[in-house]
Amino acid sequence: MKRVLFICLGNICRSPMAEAVMRDLVEKRGLTSQIKVDSAGTSNYHIGEPPHRGTKAKLQEYGISTSGMKARQLRSTDLTEFDYLVCMDDSNLQNTIEMLRAEGHAKVFRFLDLTHHKKDVPDPWYSGDFQETYDLCVEGCEALLTKIEAEL
Numbered sequence: 001m002k003r004v005l006f007i008c009l010g011n012i013c014r015s016p017m018a019e020a021v022m023r024d025l026v027e028k029r030g031l032t033s034q035i036k037v038d039s040a041g042t043s044n045y046h047i048g049e050p051p052h053r054g055t056k057a058k059l060q061e062y063g064i065s066t067s068g069m070k071a072r073q074l075r076s077t078d079l080t081e082f083d084y085l086v087c088m089d090d091s092n093l094q095n096t097i098e099m100l101r102a103e104g105h106a107k108v109f110r111f112l113d114l115t116h117h118k119k120d121v122p123d124p125w126y127s128g129d130f131q132e133t134y135d136l137c138v139e140g141c142e143a144l145l146t147k148i149e150a151e152l
């Protein structure tokens with residue numbers, strides 16, 4: 001069993017998008033019993049809220065449900081409970097390392113460093129571009145799944 005936690009600032013735009021895309025890919029590949037997926041925010045801004053309407057609408061376009069998803073904040077036990085702590089941008093990565101005292105842990109990394117992009121996932125909270133978020137999440141999740149399958 002491998003456990004994946006996607007991390008952004010609010011846990012309402014990018015990390016829930018990645019969580020839902022990853023869960024969908026895992027289901028399609030028949031890996032549900034081997035890979036668990038969750039997401040969290042470094043901030044407490046939106047605790048208990050469902051995904052942003054832009055994230056929800058974009059996922060619905062691709063037939064992916066956000067039912068039951070609720071924002072939560074990152075907690076100290078996440079470092080031991082997850083095998084991959086996947087941060088959407090460099091500021092999320094720095095905040096995660098600080099909050100979890102995770103300096104030097106290879107399991108804490110930036111999402112798109114797994115792809116040729118090697119950049120932040122731009123925040124649609126500011127850009128409004130949920131298509132870009134979705135496309136980058138699909139690319140990142142495919143790369144992450146390849147990595148996890150090799151490590152299962």
Ligand code: 4NP
Pocket residue numbers: 008009010011012013014015045123124125
């Ligand atoms: P996220 O986007 O980190 O991708 O969920 C944001 C959501 C909320 C805020 C910022 C970014 N906010 O400032 O409330």
